[in-house]
Amino acid sequence: MKRVAYVLGLPVVLFAAWFLLSSGSESFYAPPLRTILASFADTWTLDRLRADVLPSLLRLAAGYAVAGVLGVAIGITIGLNRRVRATVEPVLEFFRALPPPVLVPIIMLFAGIGDSMKIIVIALGCVWPILLNTVEGVRAVDSIQIDTARAYGISGPSRIRQVILPAASPQIAAGLRQALSIAIILMVISEMFASSNGLGFTIVQFQRSFAIPEMWSGIILLGLLGFTLSLLFRLAEGRALRWYHGLREAQRRS
Template sequence: MSTLKRAGYFLGLPLILLAAWIGYTSVQTNFFIPEPAVLADRFFHIWFSERLMSDVLPSIGRLLAGLGLSIVAGVTIGVIIGYVRWIRWLFEPLFEFIRAVPSTILIPVLLLLIGINDAMKITLIVCSCIWPILLNTVAGVTSIDEVLQNTAKVIGLKKLDRMRYLVLPAASPQIMAGIRQSLAVALILMVVSEMFASTDGIGHWTINFQNRVAIPEMWSGILLLGIIGVVLSVVFHWIQKRILAWYEGLKENEND
């Protein structure tokens, strides 16, 4: 598929919705649905002039920090658990229990233990995002073909080499699937933590605008969060294509 055609598919629906929005606001006035020009003005004035350094960048920083720690911890622990059978049997029931606990319920606990600061918000993101990555990593490691593992042992590959050249590459498709799931979770928890336990950030000001019935300003915060989500998704797919280039090639060959 050509790049132009892909761009058309990517932008087609947003452009249709934008046209419908412009058409609706041009014939009818609704207090809760601002005109696109008004929203655009508030969007750039608030988030790229007034609050870029004090709110937008700190929010993105907390999001990336929580996601990065989740990836490192989730992959590391997941590989160990998946590779060592007795550890998997020992911890699997505990992990399933902890994963079932909603992360938002941890906010009061983390507020008491850590306080209202960046560490609390990052910890909340990690407490939720780590599970999709960890469990997908375990599934990826345990699903490696035993013939491949035995072959690696027979030819004399050391444990570190087996981990580098066999385990991690073979598990990488499922690891990336776990990271993809965690992207949306990280964004949601960044917003939730800032709404209920913060004095700054995109989530804090979005709920603040809603409480003040500043409708265009509130929608501008929602728009910014949507754009951040899209950017994260695009960047992730770009990275995934390069990390899993061999895997994508195998899938294309199978389809042919």
């Protein structure tokens, strides 16, 4: 009960402040929150959610999944092999330093303006934190754990699945968490460039047609979406890494 109050306290205060301060607003661009909320209900109907929000979410999920699989697979390969690491690490640093939105025009040239372009943009943008964190996680696996696996004949794919992956999983999860927020940003950006549906597209459409309360309601929806996704991520992480949090707790106590 107390925790819920702590979590919800500040958002409620901010929302109330916005509501009260904007209630007398005459500005066309910053309408009262009351107006925005009224248009929220009218704008985001089930049809619209299906037509615009669902495609966005599907592209987000696809891009994020591709990035996850590629990032972890390549990360393990690089992390386990010193020679590969020495060769590719400088190149990786370069690609990581490129701001992902800059790739959108280039990817459009190759992949067109359809769903695959947006999925590639999302995947390319959020693969880096996953990849680099996986490399770090794999490198940091305890040598005694590796020796134990070797001494008991646990080798090859089984060693990767049973020992290396779980041992690196806390670090991989940190990479996935960073990647999730990047993925949401890129989902919106890729839809602003060239699109016929999606949340980013809709918000830009509202802005261009001076449907200002609707535009604001879209931004609120985007915020809620990001919040919900990160909440879901934390729940899933807490579940998958229960052993890790328990271990940390036990180490703190001793």
